[in-house]
Amino acid sequence: MRSTMRAVVKLAAAMMVAIGFVAVASWAETGYRVALPGCPETCGNVTVPYPFGIGEKCSCKKGAFNLTCDSDSRLWTNWTSGVQITAIDYVNGQMQVLMPVSRICYNESGSEEIFENYRVPNMFTISPEENKFFAVGCDASASFLGLTDHGIFLTRCRPKCDRAPEKKESGNCAGRGCCQATIPVFGLREFKLGVKSLGFGKKVGEFKNCTYVFVARKGWYHFIPEDLTHLRFGWAPMAVDWDVGHGNQTCESAVAGEGYVCEKSSTECVETTFDLGYHCRCKDGFHGNPYLPSGCQSLV
Numbered sequence: 001m002r003s004t005m006r007a008v009v010k011l012a013a014a015m016m017v018a019i020g021f022v023a024v025a026s027w028a029e030t031g032y033r034v035a036l037p038g039c040p041e042t043c044g045n046v047t048v049p050y051p052f053g054i055g056e057k058c059s060c061k062k063g064a065f066n067l068t069c070d071s072d073s074r075l076w077t078n079w080t081s082g083v084q085i086t087a088i089d090y091v092n093g094q095m096q097v098l099m100p101v102s103r104i105c106y107n108e109s110g111s112e113e114i115f116e117n118y119r120v121p122n123m124f125t126i127s128p129e130e131n132k133f134f135a136v137g138c139d140a141s142a143s144f145l146g147l148t149d150h151g152i153f154l155t156r157c158r159p160k161c162d163r164a165p166e167k168k169e170s171g172n173c174a175g176r177g178c179c180q181a182t183i184p185v186f187g188l189r190e191f192k193l194g195v196k197s198l199g200f201g202k203k204v205g206e207f208k209n210c211t212y213v214f215v216a217r218k219g220w221y222h223f224i225p226e227d228l229t230h231l232r233f234g235w236a237p238m239a240v241d242w243d244v245g246h247g248n249q250t251c252e253s254a255v256a257g258e259g260y261v262c263e264k265s266s267t268e269c270v271e272t273t274f275d276l277g278y279h280c281r282c283k284d285g286f287h288g289n290p291y292l293p294s295g296c297q298s299l300v
Helices: 002-018 251-256
Strands: 066-069 084-089 094-100 102-105 113-119 124-126 131-136 140-148 151-157 178-181 190-197 210-217 235-242 267-271 278-282 286-288 296-298
Touching (some): 102 113, 102 190, 131 140, 131 151, 140 210, 151 178, 190 210, 251 267, 278 286
Parallel strands (some): 210 235
Antiparallel strands (some): 084 094, 102 210, 113 190, 124 235, 131 178, 131 210, 140 151, 140 190, 286 296
């Protein structure tokens, strides 16, 4: 299990470059500080920029921004169900986490159905622009049920195996052995993955009667027919958006109120999509961590 997790982490890290994720470098690499003085800047190969921190005294907001670095140098959230973090991007207000793959396998009792529930805290949302919903298997109905403050969203897809996928179909996730669906809803903090077997014991070639469902970053997963026999991974990288404000809080109200997070002299406030809060960024001509006191340094 541990070796499989390491393989997924390495693959996820490699894909961050390909898909444009801005991985934050440490102070030693950039010349400017990314964490509070006296606080760890890294956990393994993951940089931990403020407002996140390892320990309550090192993070901006207690709870969700307070992280843990374990004895194997893996970075974890302190959410109700701990989630491993593989990257944090303070420029775009995003982080990458590993989410487990759910599966259902046919047995002699007939059709089965499972549901798995996942939730992120306030100030975090599952990115609809960066993620997709996938199902890998044969003759199953897979569903993604998203819950927001404004309602419920449901999408489905059905992987089928009228015949065994051929090697030349690798990378094609359009229905035969693999299907995918977009997640076109913002403000998503909770979702349920469901899968129901429709095959009633049918088997295609030598493939196992298992179907796998998961959410992953766009561009990360490439289907191969061998995944129907044995899926190559048990975890997948998912993009999570974060902000430092409260729901419906505008920059105007944040700047005027107490608890404004951005360092005021060389930063500016940026409202996030669909009024989910705000981000901080350095003004033109400055670079650095806009959440730290004097964190933005002049380029001149």
